[in-house]
Structures are given as structure tokens and as C-alpha cells.
Amino acid sequence: MSSTGTIIRIAAKGDGVTADGRHVAGAAPGDIVREDGSLEPGPHHATPPCRHFANCGGCQLQHVDDEALRQFVTDRVVNAAEGQGVAIGQLLDTHLSPPRSRRRATLHAMKAGKGAVVGFRESGSHRIVDLAECHVIAPELFALVEPLRQFVAKHGGKGAVDIELALVDQGVDCSLKNLALEGLAATEAALEFAQDNGLARLTLDQGYGPEAMWEPEQLSVTFAGVPVPFPSSSFLQATRDAEELMVADAKRTLEGAKTIADLFAGLGTFAFHLAGPAKVLAAEAARDAHLACKTAAGISGKPVHALHRDLFRNPLMADEISRFDAVLLDPPRAGAKDQIGRIAESSIGRVAYVSCNPSSWARDAKRLVDAGFKLEQLRPVGQFRWSTHVELTSYFAR
Template sequence: MTELTIKRLGHLGDGIADGPVFVPGALPGEQVTGTLAGDHLRDVRIVTPSESRVKPPCPHAKSCGGCQLQYASDRFVAEWKRDVVRQALEMQGISADPGLPITSPPQSRRRATFSVRRTKKGALAGFHMKASDTIIAVPNCQLVHPDLAAALPMVEALGVLAASRKGELSVLLTLSDTGLDVSVTGGKPLDVDLHQSLAALAREYDLARIAWDGEVALQRRAPLVRLGTAHVTPPPGAFLQATKAGEAVLVESVKQALTGAKHIADLFAGCGTFALPLAERAAVHAVEGDRDMVVALDHGWRNTEGLKRVTHEARDLFRNPLLADELARFDAVVIDPPRAGALAQVAELAKSSVSRIAHVSCNPATFARDTATLVGAGFDVEWVRVVDQFRWSTHVELVALLRRVR
């Protein structure tokens, strides 16, 4: 038996003792015992608990791998996530003082991917155990919106219809304003019989749409998502912000950062999360690599009254970024790249005459790296906000205003 003292919390949510030794489920300051296996401690027992340790609010917390930090107080998690952002910036030589995260409430996740496996008596739907292929049923999940939790019987019915005994279905549920949008991957080929069964299931559970391996199998009504004053029908499986509350904070922050701008470029625009609200008071050029998302954005703009002009293009900004001379016609930019960041595009922004950038990110490390490039080119970080849409997880999002000072 090994006894250790936890010194800090790692970026993946494990406690870290000297060595380093990684201890799942442990918090800084705790005395723990367990069996040492390489650089991990197994069969962990908390001997002296931290004052920040709380009873997990979800009954599935011990078995489900969906949440990493339910045993830590909200205050501890908020301070830790703020420090993750601050430390990432400090490593790049940037001094900033973000406030505590604005955290989405429990049961507010509007999209989640459930795993489904056939059983002898039917099917089992839920989330995986941590680092395991075992699926755990989560009927009382405290993370997802109640309408998603209530749809688990429908997900299991999909498993009975379309999962093989050896394979596993992946079912992405998105709660749209007009009902559930269902996107299935890993199922049987979609033949006539299965299509008829899916139609019956959609009627029984009043589903808006079912997509099969990325293609729309049936649509009873368009799954609409409100972005600003516009209504958009995202393509199957398209990216959306995880919670409405988190999205609202990000959108308002971006609008505040770009107040007064007349011509804005929205880079990595998606379906228009920022472009469409910004178009309420500025002309916007939206650039996105996924053509179907661009089409959805354009359709939303064309069918909404009162918006200023929104132009668009489908363009791979990793391989073909907007060049400095192309950026010259914009007085402000919002950029929201994926986790890898946007090295090539940021390099062009650094060379451009753009005076303001609203930088949104889901990865503090690549955000700090890209921001350092912009600071080196004459930008100043006016403020940074931390947004926690992924409650009880190690994920964190942020938005910052960068203004050119030289």
C-alpha cells in the first residue's frame, strides 16, 4: 500500500502527487492510499479529504465517465479553471486576470452523444465508464437537459432496431427549438425495412429529424435553432455550442468586443453562432470550411428580416487562410477555431491592418499560443472571460478582446 499527498490537479482532472503519480478522483491537499501501478495509483482511498470535496450531485458519478469533477465544490472547479487559463497565458508571457468562469447550470446540455449496445433482452444506452468500453445507464443524469435524459428509451429502441450484437451505435441527440434532432452512426445499412421502422419510431417519439451516417433519413419538421433573431437548421451532426446559457455569454461578449464595427469577418463561422447576431448591427462576411454549414447559415440569414448583409464562403482556413490583404476591408474579426487553434490564419491576422479581434477558444493552450503571436504583432489583450459550458468536466472555453495598439 502506497500513501501519497496530492499536490495539484492535472489538466485531465487527476490529482498529481510527487513523482509524478496520477491519482484519479483526488484533490490537492488530500492524503490518499492505493496500489502503485507505474505512474498511476489504483484502488484509491481518500484518507484525509479536502475541504473542497463534496458529495457528487449525480447518482451515476462513481460509475459514469462523463463527468470528471463532480466530487469537487463549484468554487474549487471555478478557481481551478480560471487558473488553467491564467497559467496558459503566463507560459506565453501574457499577463491577464480573467474572472471566475460563468458556468452553465445543471441539466442544461442541449446535445449529447449516447452509446448503445444490443443485449439479450433489448438494448442498453448511456455513457461509457471512464477508460472503458462498458456502457452505464444514466437515467438520472444531472448534466444533460431533461428532454435528452427522457429520450433514453428512444435511444434504446434505436439500438434494438439497428445495432448489431457485436457493435455499438453512437447516437447524437440535439434539442432543437422544434424537437429532438437525432444523428446515428455505426448502425446497420439503411434499407427499406429499417427506414419504415425509423419512421414509426419518429412518430412514436415525436422526433424532428433522424440522420443516418451523416445523411438525412427522414425529417418530420426542420430542427430549428435560434441564433440571434434568425432560425437555422444545422446539417446533421453539425457543431453547436453545448448550452444556450453558455452560448448567450459568448455571443454577448463578442458583440461587446466588436461594438461599433461596421464590417466584420467571422472566421470558422459554423452555422452562424456569431455571424447572425452580429448582423443585427454590422455587415458580416462568414467563412467556414464545411459547405453544408455555410448553406444553413445563408438560409437562416435570407429568411430573417432586419439583418444587415451577410456574405459567405466555404474555405479551409487551415490550408487557405484569409490573407492580410483580404482582411484589409474588415475593421474587426471574430475567430473561433477548433481545439488545434489557427496558426496559419493567426499569422495572417498578425500581418493585417485589422484593429480588433474577438478571440473565442475551447483550448487555453492553443488560445495562448495564438494570442502570443498577435501580441507580438502589436495587439494588446484588453480582457479575457472564462465560460464553463461543460460543467463538472475539465473542459473550459474563453473569449477575449484583442486590440491593436501599434
Template sequence: MNDIQTIIRLAARGDGITADGRFVAGAAVGDEIHFEDGKPVIVPGPGHVVPVCRHVPECGGCQLQHITDQAYCAFVLDRLVRVLGPMMPADVAPVALSPPRSRRRIAIRAVRRGGQLLLGFNSESSHRIIDLQQCEVMLPELFALVAPLRALLHETLAEGQGAGLTLTASDTGIDLLVANIHAESLDEIQRLTDFARAHGLARLSVEGAQGVETVYEAQTPQLMMGGVRVSLPPAPFLQATVEGEAALVAAVTAATAGARVVADLFCGLGTFALPLSRAARVMAVDAAGPAVASLAGAARAAGRPLDTVHRDLFRRPLTPDELKPFDAVVFDPPRAGAEAQVKMLATSAVPRIIGVSCNPSTFGRDARRLADAGWAIEKLWPVAQFRWSSHVELVALFTRR
């Protein structure tokens, strides 16, 4: 018996949903689904395209490579509408979509098993590693290291041993952090040093039980942020793409225009604090000690009006009294959101609050608390820098109703 349905929207994780509520992986809005003996057969519609990567759909990095850019941007907006509901503002900027092969920071895994070295991303909803032969999201210079790293780790890892790798493309070269490998004997250190030198790495560090240790450093990895050169600690948090960062910074700059004193909470290396310090006095707060130290040194060297505070905002959020001096507050928390800090912001006298989020679900929770306290989202900037994934980011300007 044939059962024919049409995909009417995409779920939060990218699966197609039929009118009767069934989920179909790999489907796009407008696809016709023939259920034959309960199994879906996809007849592609106008929003469906052939994925450009051979690893789709096994690789968990690109759930939505099978849909057009227009359909992808529609998914991003629909995701925000469904999370925010009546809080969604009328003023919404176009989706800022990062191009293919633009990811400048990636985390991949390796394991040696059965005499083979597998290196790549996890498969969807699994710990199985997809051995990368192609990648359409990471920068070409990062992907060029995949094959050499596979050879290096084949010699380095024992049977059954795994390792994690974080690669970051900086202005001064690639920074590589490898977790769970030994770098104690002269032979082990020499092998890693030879690899780093042969492939022109800026820095190679290893992470073990004693923490992170730099094995090789030809140049300190650095990035320009707001016209200031910032030195990067190993495996720093960065916005995923240059284009995505530019879109987020432009939105935050627009939302804080005219503010003379600004707080940047969960500031990291200064993605927003440094650009904002061109026109305002900035207090930048974060619990990540190495990032705060790098930001403080960079701001001091550049003579920027920027003060740093090393503080855990989850345990010790800024209170309404502490927030009084600021014309605007920017908060950019991890995926868990900023529940404790938002409670303080909600009852503060700050004229403007700018939320930056990489998780619409926790942002929705924090936005509802602000809405309940009399705040409204005046403008929203959606950003899709994790191209083809279900990962959605945004900037939102809150003002008092």
C-alpha cells in the same frame, strides 16, 4: 508506513496534485491524502462534495463532479493562467458556469453484447460504455429518450454491433442522428419512423457509408440565433448549452462593440455572425457547406447585412490583404486551433482580433504567435458550459501593444 500529503491544485484533466507532484484521481484542492502502502486514501477538505450522479467516477463525462462550484471556477481560471502565463490579462470576467441538466447536444454510443444493449458515454480513458441510468448534465428531455432508444436499438442491432447517436434539442423538437444502423428495408424504415412519431421527434436521420439520410421529419429543427431563425442540418455543431452560448455571444458582442465591418471565421451556423449583423456588416466564413448554406438562407430571409463564404481556412486562410477591410475579426476554430489563419492575422492591419476557443492548449499556441507579433490580450472571458468536465472555453480580445 503512512505518508500524508495535501492536494495543492488540480491538473489539466482534473486529477489532484500533491505538493510532491503525485496525481490523485477524485481529489479536490485542500483534501488530505494518506498514502498507505503507496495507495491514496482521500480525507475530504472544504472543496470536496459528494457527486450527485451514481456513475461517477466511472463515466468519462464528469471528471470534477466531486468539487464545489467555487472550486470548479477556480480550476477553470487556474487552467487558463497556466496555459497563458504572462499573456494572462488583468481584466478577466467572472467564469460563466452553465447549470446542471442544461446540455442540449450530446453524443453517446451503443453496443449490443451478450444479449444486452449498453447505451451511454465511454468510461474515463476507455472504450467501455457506461450504461446510463442517470445523467446530471443533459437536458431532461434528452435523457428521457435514453430508455426508449435502448429498447429500439436492442431490436435493431445485431450481436456485437455498435452505433453512435447524436441528440440535439432544437426550438422545434429533438433532432436524432443514428450512425451505423440499417434503414433500407420497409420494416427497418417503419420501425424508425414509428419510434420518431411515438416520441415526438422533429427529425430522425441515419448515417452510413452513403452519407446522411433523413428517415423522418415532422418539423425542420430550428434555433433562434441573434433574432434570426436558422434551420439545422443533421447533427450540427452547436454550443453545448443555451447559457454557454449566451455568455460567449455577450463576450464577442462586447469585444466587437463599435466595429462596422466584421469577419467571423469558422462561423458555423452563425452563432456570432447573426448577433453581430444587428450592428455591423459581417462576412462569415467556414468549410462546413451545410452550415454555411443554412446561415446564408437565414440571413437572406431576415434581410441581415451578412455575406457567407464557403472556404477551408486551414488550407486557404484569409491573407493580410483580404483582412484589410475589417474593423474586427472573430475566429472560433475547432479544438485543433487556427494556426494557419493566426499566422495571417498576426501580420494583418486589423485593429481588433477576438479569439474564441474550446481548447486552452491550442489557444495558448495561437495566442503566443499573436503576442510575438505585437498583440496582447486586453480582456478574457472564461466560459464553463461543459459543467463538471475539464473542458474549458474562452473569449479573448487582442489589441496591438
């Protein structure tokens, strides 16, 4: 049959798009859409490496090659800027994290028959895809899937168990939510599970909040040689390679600044790298993360001052920001609308903005540009490989 259209790009949610605007699921740039709706694979159509692709909600883009994936990540960021009329000074190389490099993941588990299923949910569904393989999470995390399957089969309840895994300095941090242990034998089995699998920590939430059941030594993550305590469920950049690149971009663009305000600082991912000789204010709303950053700063002697402050409800005011040489911010997906407004009103001349949402970032970027800033550098980052989730680093100067 004759062709009716060629896929020219990938839309934000992962569908292929033809020149006349039709969306086609599972299509890659260069694919041809036949009259019957079937696809003739083009040069950028790849064979998905994972047997669960198309069912598992963890990945949306395993059917495209790296060139098309890199272009998708780039386009998401560039189009967001251009959509707000923000001119890009220098577009830096797009970064893609390699397979099996994700160091944190949230899985789900549920008893099924005499066994259990463990994995990501299907896209748009509560159904759990029982993982036999995974090409995105680190091998150390995937190694726990089968032991978790056996443990939940024996001790899980009727509902789904939420599993948070993270790689920290001491090994794997495992947190189980919605799992109530009945009796001493079940509690002892949980401790044996942690010990047998070499967990750095096992945390259970049995309906009364998280409780560490196994933690031979206090967990930490290291930033710039500083071990920072790691509270359960704390935020980490998804991959080490992306974190290193983001930090390098921030250090390069803010070089020479003597005082820096790190806003939405978390555990201090950027603050400890930027500190020395610069003095850094690390502002964070989450109390556990704030206290971890404060503790590490006190022990290390690094010039980091940790401030507990909700920047959504109580942003730094323009006069407070004007006391610094530069600002770095890494807000949640909603962006930093009110805080950006105060930055725009200040006399600050340098802003490094790390974002996990190109859309909210572009809105904030326009506010900065309208206030006299120029977007000097922009880097798209795809650390959630084969996902439509895209991140970026950027640098603005007046």
C-alpha cells in the same frame, strides 16, 4: 496515520496534485493524502450526484464542489496564458453552466443479451455505461435514453450504434449511425419510434451517409431572431447559457465596428448577433453549415455575407483582413495557427477570439502579442460541467 501531503490543485486531466507534484486520482483541493495512499476528504470534496461517476467517461470532476470546479476552469485558462508569457489585462468572472443544461450529446448503444445498453463510454474504454441517470444532459435528451434502449434491443446489429442528440427550435434532433434496418417492418418501427417520441427529426446512417427518415418540418436554430437551417450533426455551443455569454462578450468588445470578419463561422452563431449595423463576413469550410448560414442571411436580410472557405488550407490574407474593422474567430480545437499569422501581419486592431482549447489558444495569443496586440480581456468558460474540457472568450487590441 499521519498525513503525507495535501492536494493543492487539480491537474489538466482531473487528478489532484500535492505540493511535491504527486498526482492522486479522485482527489479535491484540500484533501489530505495519508501514508497508505487513502484520502481524508477536505472542505472542497463533494459527494458525486450521479451513481455512474468514476465509471462513466462523461464526467471527471463530480467529486469537487463548485468553488473548486470554478478554480480549475480558471486555472486552466490563466495558466495557459501565463505559460506563453501572455499578460492578462482584465480577467472576467468564470462561467459554469448549471447541471442538466447540455443541449447536445453523443451517446453509444449496443445490444446486450435480450436488451441493450445506452450511454457514454467508460474513460479510456469502448465499454458503454448503461445510463440510469445523467446530471449533465438536458432532460429532453435524457428522456430518449429508455426508448432508444428498447429500439436498439429490437433493431440493432452486432456493432455499436452512435447516437447524436441535439435540442433545436423544433425539439430533439436524433441521428443514429451504424444501424442498418432490415426490411419494411424495421423501417416502419423507426418511423413509429420518431413519431411516438415526438422527435423533430430522425436521421439514420446505414452505411451510405446520413438520411433523414422523419422530419415533419425543416429544423432550425435561432440566432438573434434569425432561424438558421440545422443540417444533421451540425455544431452547436454545448449550452444555451454559455452561448449567450460568449455572444454578449463578443458584442461588447466589438461594439462600434462597422465591418467584421467572422472566421470559422459555422452556422452563424456569432455573425447574426454581430450583424446590424455592422456588416459581417461569415467564413466557413463545412459546406452544409455555410449553405445554412447563406440561406438564413438571404431570407432575413441581415447584412451577413457567407463565404465558403477552408481557413486551414486557405486563410484570409493580411490585405484581406486589413479591410475590416475587427475580426472574430472561433476555430476548432487545433486553433488557427496559419490564420492567426495572417491576422498578425494585417493592420487590424481588434480581435475577439473564442476557443475550446486553452493550449492552442495560448499559442495563437502569443503570436498576436508578439505582433503588438494586448490581451485586454479574458473569460474562462466551463460549459462542459464536471468535465476537464474548458473554453474561453478573449479580446485583443493593438
